[in-house]
Amino acid sequence: MSSEIAPPPRPATRREQAKAARRVEILEAAARQIAxxxxxxxxxxxxxxxxxxxxPAMYRHFESKSELLDTILVDVSERLHDGGVAAAAEGGTPAEILRRLIEFHIDVLVSRPDLISVQDRDLWSLSDAAxxxxxxxxxxxxxxxxxxxIEHASDRGVQLEAVEARVRIHAMFGLLNSSPRLPEFPRDRLRGLLTSMAMGALEG
Structure with a gap:
């Protein structure tokens, strides 16, 4: 068996860094406009x-508007999934992990509400693969x-079936994901309000 160590990845050139930054700028502008x-x-x-x-220059970054939408929604879905896995992996009691998951989801909502709006409304405009x-x-x-x-419910002396847990979670997502359409409200207070409402929906 070969013991050779793979060489470190080549650092991105300034041109590649500029192109990557421009791509992010395009994705953010697209999400705002589509939202x-x-x-x-x-x-x-x-x-x-x-x-x-x-x-014409846009086609150097994306072949079509469809590819752009695919990228936006796959990116936000990967961000939510990977962030959720990381939040759960930090450990702690089920109550602590659950609150961490809620706070992570709210952070995404508050920082990029346009992404959630696009996901809710334009999912069916994606390509089949995306x-x-x-x-x-x-x-x-x-x-x-x-x-x-389920572990959190057990700690509270409640036996919760997986199917009911999924119903509660989807209902809670519906509540949180509606936040971009809420009336204007101070952002610092909004986080606390959404967190308590989410926990109430999951525990109620």
Whole structure:
């Protein structure tokens, strides 16, 4: 068996770093516009104009508006799944892990509400491959919560079946994911309010 160690990855060049930063800028602009006007109401040229890129030049970053939407929603689904796994892996009591999961989900909502709005409204505009990937990530994210919620209920002397845990979790997501449509409210107070409401939905 070879004991050779793989060489470290090559550092990105300045041009590659600039292209990656521009790609992030495009994705953020696209999410904002699609959240405001809907997928069908936005053109690739509109997104380019928002970041100072001509229509033809946009195709150097994304082949189509469909690819752009796929990237946005797969990215946010991976972010939620990976963040949920990391939050659960930090350990602690089930109550502590559950609160950490809630706070993580709310952090995503509060920092990037446009992503959640696009996910809720434009999921069915995804390509088949991207929709399958997003659905798979969403199911796995829910299952992270399910195991924690069942353990938390057990600590409280409650026997909770997995099917009911999933219902509670999906209902709680519906509550939290509606936050981008709520009236204006101080952000620091909103976090606390959403956290207590989420915990109440899961424990009620």
């Amino acid at each position: 405001q006007r809907g997928y069908n109401g936005v053109r690739l040229e509109d997104i380019g104009a928002a970041v100072g890129i001509s229509g 929709r399958h990937r997003v659905r798979s990530l969403q199911r796995r994210y829910v299952e992270v919560w399910v195991s924690v919620l």
